[in-house]
Amino acid sequence: MKKAEYTDKALIVDILTKSFETNRSVNYIVKQDEKRIKRVSALMDYSFEVCYAFGDVFLSDDKKACALVLYPDKKKTTVKSILLDLKLILSCVGIENIKKTLNRESMIKKIQPKEIMYYLWFIGVDPVYQNTGIGSVFLDELIEDSKLKRRPIYLETSTLKNLPWYQKYGFNIYHEADLSYKLFFLKRELAKQ
Template sequence: MTTDDRVRPATPDDIPTAVRTLGRAFSDYPYTRHVVAADDHAERVRRFQELFLTRVGMVYGRVWVGDGGLAVAAWTTPDQDPTPGLTEVAPSIGELAGDRAEVFEATEKLVEPYRPTEPVWYLATVGVDPDAQGRGLGSAVLRPGIEAAARAGYPIYLETATDRNVSLYERLGFKVTAEVTVPDGGPHIWCMRKDVS
């Protein structure tokens, strides 16, 4: 087991910094650029991440932070079904998507067939504040979840929309299981998995 003293489980006190980090990390991400309205985009993305973190990740999953919230990784796990939280936030997610709500739904339908149907740890969101990148925080904040999933005997699944992220995840032992190109100028999405070794 690896330990990094920069990383620890998130607490409610970490939420403001973690939300800021995720908002900044995803403000220009290809997926969110495509499925979240352009008007007031950065604030919409921040609120999207806040909903997921506070209503799903912290309640039904596991969340780790690095450097006091400058890196964040939020997971759902087979230990607790996140469906109630996802159902609760769905209307707000639709509102935040704005005039891209139909595109959001269509993109989700394109990727859905490639998602696992068996129990997995799902990396729901991970981000490093742009000012803190390049210090290994991304890998560091992912390791506790990867190790916890392995100890529990579950595979891990994630999706990413940048080839740079694909390289990071491959270094951590993930393999690409499917690729989806979203039409009408949408992002290329890689589905990735790490099986129990």
Template sequence: MWDVLPVTQKSFGEAARVLAWAFLDEPVSLAIYKGFGPEKRLRNLTADFASEMEVCLRCGNPLQVCEDGKVVAAAVIYQPGAYPLSWIEQTRILIKSILGHDFYDIRPSLKWLAEIDKIHPQEAHYYLEYLGAAPEYQGRGLGSAILHSLTAKADEENKGCYLETASPRNVPLYQRHGFTVIAEKSIIGLKAWFMWRPARGGGAQA
């Protein structure tokens, strides 16, 4: 029903704004931007996702869904071998985010990233780093359409897929797309689930 297409140079800013809206009340965003109201959180998340999307456009395979020419869902995805990003790209993201930010305590964010990276699988896989649908479009199958497109490509190439989430409601969604929980961990006061979808041939785990 929904067409899933690559994010383009023209659309990446819009895709980033959709992700910022989607993640406005997501647990990690709330923990990192503790004390910020919705407007300020949105501004900072937009800066974060703009730099994430820009890097993903260069090094990964970001996807989007549009309705009437307007981006309504998007995902930051890295193909096997592209993640972890080089130090140059990581520094670029950090600097761009900091420049576009209001002052905040960056330590929870760095702690979150360091802890999730410890669990990140070594085996070649597609990494779904961020997935979001515009709030008014949630629950209409957009996230599933992107997940379907991602997993179909991974199956074609016989590759695994991996993601993490701190939203319990998302766990069954990912399970429906073939992911299973391979680890659970408490980080910065949040419970996180680490999920793996094996390559069609089986594949190893984290």
């Protein structure tokens, strides 16, 4: 695993767009129209930019998996972050979905503990290479990185089939929320080996 360069952005956005194209949580906030795939890509572009500025962006050594990690305690409101938010509304969410999206984000912030964390916002493997073990090796490397940084890992998933996989790596569900889908909140304590 390596820290991604800014020049890796197109590859990372492509991997995440393909990986999350049908994800219920992503499609909850993405405007559902003929431009939906472009809108999912715009969300991944936005998320890359935010994590590149206030977290870490990782790419597997074989460039088939990537992760966007945010450190919420380091996130700041800047002119650039405001412009990114506006671009996200126009290119992804749509004016009519702003309230629903803001309510969802507010709910997530209320549920997440106010502690230093390693927020695994997105982890994806190019769909061509899924179920080959690449994601498992990559998640192991992310866990090691979180240990080095002394930050517990937090994430949310709406993908039921991913729950046993995360639990195998020491993640526990600490909350569930009902939207138009079930959103599971997971945490991996630092003490777990």
